[in-house]
Amino acid sequence: MSSGGGRVVRRRRCGSFADDREYGESCFAFVRKNHSSKFLSSLHPDSVRVNLITSQLLDAVQRNLDIKGRDASLVHGSPCKDTSLDVRHAIQSKKQGKPCRSQPQISHLDGLDWEVIVVKNDGHVGAMSWPHGKIIVFTGLLNHLETDDEIATLLAHEIAHVVARHPSESIMYKKWFPFPLKVHFIRRTEIEADHMAMLLMAAAGFDPHAAPKAVEKLIGNDIYHLSGKKRAQLLSRAKIMDEALELYKEAKSSKASEVNFNL
Template sequence: MIPFTRRRGGPEWYQDKRVIKAAACLSGCAVITLCCGRFETVPYSNRRHFIVLPPLAEGFLGKCFFARSKIELASKILPPEHPDSVRVRKITMDIVRAAERGLAGHLDRLDWEVIVVKDKLVNASCLPGGKIIVYTGLLEQMEMDAEVATVLGHEVGHAIARHVAENITKFMWFVVLKIVFLQFIDLEEEDELIDGMWKVLFQLPFSRRMEMEADHIGIMLLAAAGFDPQIAPTVYEKMGKITGSDSELQNYISTHPSCKNRAQILSQDRVMQEAMELYRKARADKDFLLKG
């Protein structure tokens, strides 16, 4: 504990090196937060969150990871003219154009790029800055364009919501608080204890919330792009069967909610009605352009 009263021959509490180090860490983090941080509203979900990392820095991180991924996966990346690459690029652009129509100015910082990787992995990802990786295993399991669009809408939702930047902001404060906390305890297992507390109390709940938020944004983008949003719940049910991720234990320990829960949430009337309204508008606009 901090010695707030001076011991015989000992320093005052404000001269304690641990207090000085803790104060320096907190002060430095506070300065960075005041200079760089700001509150933002996540599109569609309207959740307010605090972000320290600037958009340019977030985009730079995404470009770095994407460049490294392209080097590591070089032998498996399909050429741009491959039918799978053409298909994924078209679906992605439909979603991106829908996002740009509804979020004017919000996506100016994103530089979209898509690669398709020949691999059995049933997955896709969207790095900060709009860098997208899709694996052919996903295309083999999702034969309909609307199914692929559901997954891509979810991944683009992460980029739009700036979930990476939000996690970095939380992690920055966690590291600072951990340094401060460790100045005043003496436990052999302190690192494992604190990291375990962080994961159970903060990391998992926040990650599950972000996944559900990306689901919500994704179904809105899916609908605004002209794909029937009613397919989204069935896609997550299908993913649950493919990955076997629907047990209650898996739901608790995973950063992702169970696919069954995700399907149920997207099927709720308030969510589906909002999505269907966007879908009907998108179809009406498309019919108007065709007639014109």
């Protein structure tokens, strides 16, 4: 369930998890068939870099949401929160031993074969993801961003889409909704993914201050994305930034404790 404009809208899911993965595999197969010659080797420095960052992000998803244990809820329709992924709520629930009262909706992440592939295309400043865990990052995006924190912002955004099953929603909106509503709701999934991504990257130990900077560098290339400036403004709001900073401090503190313990 998401809220906006003073009105709460409950969004219904489209298709089964198996349908999602089949769709993702079909789309990715097409990309692989037509662009595999531009796929960089897994040993290429760019590939190694993005996979290391992604590994940290996915560790945070596993650690903070306890996917295998099913004691955290990710979202839509949740009576506990009105955002798809509230990392803060999940962490606090675990600490207090009080699982969220809502029904977990994370079984679609079980056994997901996550893979990040870098594609050589310096003219494309972007990335994309599919429901079966495949993520493509174009070299144009890596050239446009400066730090690992900024890159983590965009990788976390793509992970957030998969976690929240946004591709499934988008299919439904594009197929059944009239144009103005279609644009409105898909834009909301993009805003939601930005918010989720900042919380996720912070929980993984990446500085959330980099998130507004990263999205501001992007140029919306279609009607479904807000301008980079508007996205940065939304992420810079005190309530969202403070929430992310608290997660960031906890992540850094936890890592420092692990280092001291090992010493």
